[in-house]
Amino acid sequence: MPKCMISLSIILLAQAATVDSAAPVAPPPGPPVIASPFPLPVQKGAARPMDYPGNWTTTADYPVAALRANEQGTSAFSVIVDKAGRVKECRITSSSGSAPLDEATCRLVTQRARFFPAVDEQNNPIEGTYANRIRWVLPAVTPPEPGTALTTFIVELDGSISDCSVNLTGATARQLSKLGNTCASTARMDPYKGPDGKPVRKRVTMRIEVMTEAIAAPAPSAP
Structure with a gap:
């Protein structure tokens, strides 16, 4: 997997944990x-x-x-x-x-x-x-909500990125809604290579899914 794809995943996850565009009235600690x-x-x-x-x-x-x-x-x-x-x-x-x-x-x-x-x-x-x-000051951390972030783009022969889009669904969409600059900030990466070692075009699809489930509280420890 190209390094830029890994970085893109890290940014998506970081934004999911720290940005809540629907947060009411009171802002988080920050901005700087x-x-x-x-x-x-x-x-x-x-x-x-x-x-x-x-x-x-x-x-x-x-x-x-x-x-x-x-x-x-x-x-x-x-x-x-x-x-x-x-x-x-x-x-x-x-x-x-x-x-x-x-x-x-x-x-x-x-x-x-x-x-x-x-x-x-x-x-x-x-x-x-x-x-x-x-x-x-570290921004307040908001727990991620259920939903998906689907990112698609094409890696061209010269490593440039084209046809990039981010599709957000579910409750987590409001936390990830500020990722509109993701495509613009990931402008280039190493091109894919075919069996002959020459660059080839490839479409990349990355899906990040957030799921939550209720679990029982831990049993109290014995005195």
Whole structure:
């Protein structure tokens, strides 16, 4: 089985355990929280966020590797902001203790954060700095409900993926309903090979079925 297929199964299972799009009103612990959500006091050489820093990360951004390892913590970061207000460089100044969380912190801040650039005495834009922290909190775990997730796609001769679709049925569909990006995120894998060693096209069907059953409570232990 190609490695990407295994990764796809892991993502499906992780989402089933952590995402419940039908959950009422009260959100789970998270998303990751920017420790100082509002613009910091203006300082010489300091850039200021254009938008609410708490929007730079969401629960869906939680790295799968960190979820599987049950990792959480606070990643402190510092960025250099160019004259156009974009992040030029990001570094972790205090680790969360999790490499995936630290990596995600700088990657997401670099991609999403936009700033009013720092200015000099003549009010001309200059390179500036900004520092903050992201507190990563493990999302609440929702038990999977009965249902199926059927994923189909074609692995082309060059390893690209085509005709990809995810069909969700049963109660678990509401937990897996945010998997619409699965096909887009699995864009390529090693092609299948025929007996002569040449690439061949194959259609792949993966079915994940969730079943639950009531069981009796364990008997009380003897005194």
